[in-house]
Amino acid sequence: MAQPAIKPPQFELAPLPFAEDALAPILSAETLSLHYGKHHRKYVDTANRLLQQNPVRAASLEEVVRAASGKLFNNAAQAWNHDFYWHSLSPSGGRPSGALASQIDKDFGSYERFVDELSARAAGQFGSGWAWLVKHEGRLQVMTTPNAETPMAKGVPCLLTIDVWEHAYYIDYRNQRERYLRELIDNRLNWEFAEENWSRVK
Ligand code: FE
Secondary structure, three states, X not given: OXXXXXXXXXXXXXXXXXXXXXXXOOOOHHHHHHHHHHHHHHHHHHHHHHHHXXXXXXXXXXXXXXXXXXXXXXXXXXXXXXXXXXXXXXXXXXXXXXXXXXXXHHHHOOHHHHHHHHHHHHHHOOOOEEEEEEEEOOEEEEEEEEOOOXXXXXXXXXXXXXXXXXXXXXXXXXXXXXHHHHHHHHHOEXXXXXXXXXXXXX
């Protein structure tokens, strides 16, 4: 008997959790318009097109990322990574508090040492990629991944991410990735999102 045809999953570009100008002056509306409206949208559209051509059985974008390879992996993972990145940012910024702040002190020594490690690892990621705060091997760790790769695909719980592809900062900071990182970490990280993620995996 013929297998029923697989209905390919299709994904929407989720709305930004804030207005395009809400992260200014740290990230300009022009950066957000291009980064979200062009780059992120293209990853979602391309993943949908590839899924139409070669349907896979998956109930969520996470499942597609975990099952995919090659071009589909690159586009689906970038769709997921960018959605996670927008949620990792906040117009008001701040610092970790509560249980997560205590865990950062325990695992990194202090918030300042965590920031030093995150900045250095993110700045040192050669070429395009991502820097992450994750729970791995029973503790909080900073992780970096090249290109579209994502700890989520390997089942590593993510708390926060920073996009270090040039398209994330070139309009506002030109080639100064360190300055982008410093401004973003000091002023625009969404620690409430990180705390929610932490409360699910601690
Ligand atoms: Fe990006």
